[in-house]
Amino acid sequence: MSKDHLKYLEKKLNYNFKNRELLERALTHSSFVNENNMEFYECNERLEYLGDAVLGLVIGEYFYKNFPEDREGSLTKMRAESVNEKALFFISKKLNLGDAIKFGKGEIKSGGRNRESTSADALEALIGAIYLDSNFENAKKIILYLFQDFLERDSYKSFNIDxxxxxxxxxxxxxxxxxxxxxxxxxxxxxxxxxxxxxxxxxxxxxxxxxxxxxxxxxxxxxxxxxxxxxx
Amino acid sequence: MSKDHLKYLEKKLNYNFKNRELLERALTHSSFVNENNMEFYECNERLEYLGDAVLGLVIGEYFYKNFPEDREGSLTKMRAESVNEKALFFISKKLNLGDAIKFGKGEIKSGGRNRESTSADALEALIGAIYLDSNFENAKKIILYLFQDFLERDSYKSFNIDxxxxxxxxxxxxxxxxxxxxxxxxxxxxxxxxxxxxxxxxxxxxxxxxxxxxxxxxxxxxxxxxxxxxxx
Structure with a gap:
């Protein structure tokens, strides 16, 4: 993860972090902190937890507003399809997130950089970091920008339920x-x-x-x- | 559900709705729309779905910030304990929500007004309604105000896990x-x-x-x- 890559990410997101540490933490895989004797909370797991909730609300509201007569079950389903691992990995590729993540050496050897789940988790962590660094409205804007094509083309459907x-x-x-x-x-x-x-x-x-x-x-x-x- | 009761609620929440229909819908149980030949989406089910996501983020952030070294599993657990049916019912009693809900006659006969789940759902719907009527920051303020004692006294623990x-x-x-x-x-x-x-x-x-x-x-x-x- 070079400084250039972080700049590239900020440009792609059209967002500059006030607190660069948050951005770096969002891109730090647990294998890196484990190998380097750091505290576990210095990896992106906690940010992922937070970002998941931010994403859940933003995407939930999208379906609430765009399907004004759908029942809760249908809304829940469409949301789940939009934020599952496959969908998040699809979005993370726009940002080349896989290349930006800091891994431990063992994890790299075992193919961690190419694991879909790792990029999906990092995307959630990145969203959590943006939320903490600015506010909900900003995070929402960026999420909708990242997901716009995906949602408008109903791509979530093709990932999932028949x-x-x-x-x-x-x-x-x-x-x-x-x-x-x-x-x-x-x-x-x-x-x-x-x-x-x-x-x-x-x-x-x-x-x-x-x-x-x-x-x-x-x-x-x-x-x-x-x-x-x-x-x- | 009288106009007085709505006023009472707004006073308790320290929030006045711009769109009173949202408040009324948050307090409309599905049994009411079923009995009165209304559309299903006029009950509070969809708002409950939205409110659940707002609540998840606000309470999630609370634990994220107050337990800075806890892992994702612990944070998820504490949040789940704070927003489960028992916990939401406990909070809803502060607002006498059970008395404010519009039910169908059949549901009232079968004891619906006293069902914990109904009040818990209505509380989530109310939170969804506040979010739509104003914004995330306002909803967050009101949620933290409602949950403050409960969270600070760690009440969620006593509801749940040993x-x-x-x-x-x-x-x-x-x-x-x-x-x-x-x-x-x-x-x-x-x-x-x-x-x-x-x-x-x-x-x-x-x-x-x-x-x-x-x-x-x-x-x-x-x-x-x-x-x-x-x-x-």
Missing amino acids: FKTKLQEEAQKSSKKAEYKLVREEGPDNNKTFFTELYLDEALVGKGKGKTKKESQQEAARDALNRSGKFV | FKTKLQEEAQKSSKKAEYKLVREEGPDNNKTFFTELYLDEALVGKGKGKTKKESQQEAARDALNRSGKFV
């Missing part, structure tokens, strides 16, 4: 037959929107739209599961 | 003998502080102080578990 499969499982439990009907297409060929309705034994249970047929079906399944409260 | 029992379980796993030694007492008779050291097979593994011998032993056990990373 709503159609889940719907199918629920349908089987009650011995019902699920049918997806494409009811409408809108827009020009290169920017179409598809509208799908989902029927269970011929009763309309969900509606969805999307940029592909498949996406509109997934959305219809999500809608149906949400209405039935079957998310949790 | 660290000595947990330590004993861990000691048995490794066939070690735990011994608590009272090493010092300080202060006058009516305000003593006790200092205890905890030994596992004669190795010093934890230290604790407290206002009673028992409390100092609990603290020593907590300290030992924390150092060993055995919290999670």
Whole structure:
């Protein structure tokens, strides 16, 4: 972790730390403090704990506001999908976080630098550090900036739950037959929107739209599961 | 839920809502919207989801700052103990929240007004409503005001984990003998502080102080578990 790398990170985040120690701690893996006889609390574990809570609120509020009719179970699910290890690793790559982390030598040998969990944890720690260094509103701005594309493109969905499969499982439990009907297409060929309705034994249970047929079906399944409260 | 009761609540919270609908929604139980053919999202469930995240960050930060050497597992544990149903119900009683909630008639008949979970949920919803109505800093101030005594008196401990029992379980796993030694007492008779050291097979593994011998032993056990990373 060179001074240049820290500068690069600050530039990427569009944020300058008042307390550089916080930034450095956010990027210090436990293996480094263990090997160097430092106190355990000098690694990024505690900041990760704090950042996780900051992230939970910011992303939670995003879904609260963008899905004004979704139930708690659906909101919880989407949030969990957006802040799980895979998702955080995806975001951490924008910042080349893996290269910035200080490891112990043993950890490097065993491939620690490439472990997804390590970068994901460091991203949470970094968010915790920004929160402590400034305030909630600043941390929120930076989080939304980092996650914007990911959230707006609904990328969290592709990382995770397959709503159609889940719907199918629920349908089987009650011995019902699920049918997806494409009811409408809108827009020009290169920017179409598809509208799908989902029927269970011929009763309309969900509606969805999307940029592909498949996406509109997934959305219809999500809608149906949400209405039935079957998310949790 | 009368207008008087809402005023009473605002006075107790030392906060006046700009958007009274948010306050009313925070106090609307799902049974009320179900019985009155309202949309589900008009009950307090979604606000509870948001308030839970606000609370998680504020209480999380409290423990982060007040236990600067504790590991993530210990912080997570103390926070969980402070925001579980029992703890939230305890806090909600200060506000007489149970009396302020709008229920469906069926729910009232089945004793809903006295259910601890309902008041605990409404408290989270209320916190979510304050956050939306103002901002994070305001919500934080009000949460810390509501939780101050509870946190400072370490009340969350009495609601929950018995660290000595947990330590004993861990000691048995490794066939070690735990011994608590009272090493010092300080202060006058009516305000003593006790200092205890905890030994596992004669190795010093934890230290604790407290206002009673028992409390100092609990603290020593907590300290030992924390150092060993055995919290999670």
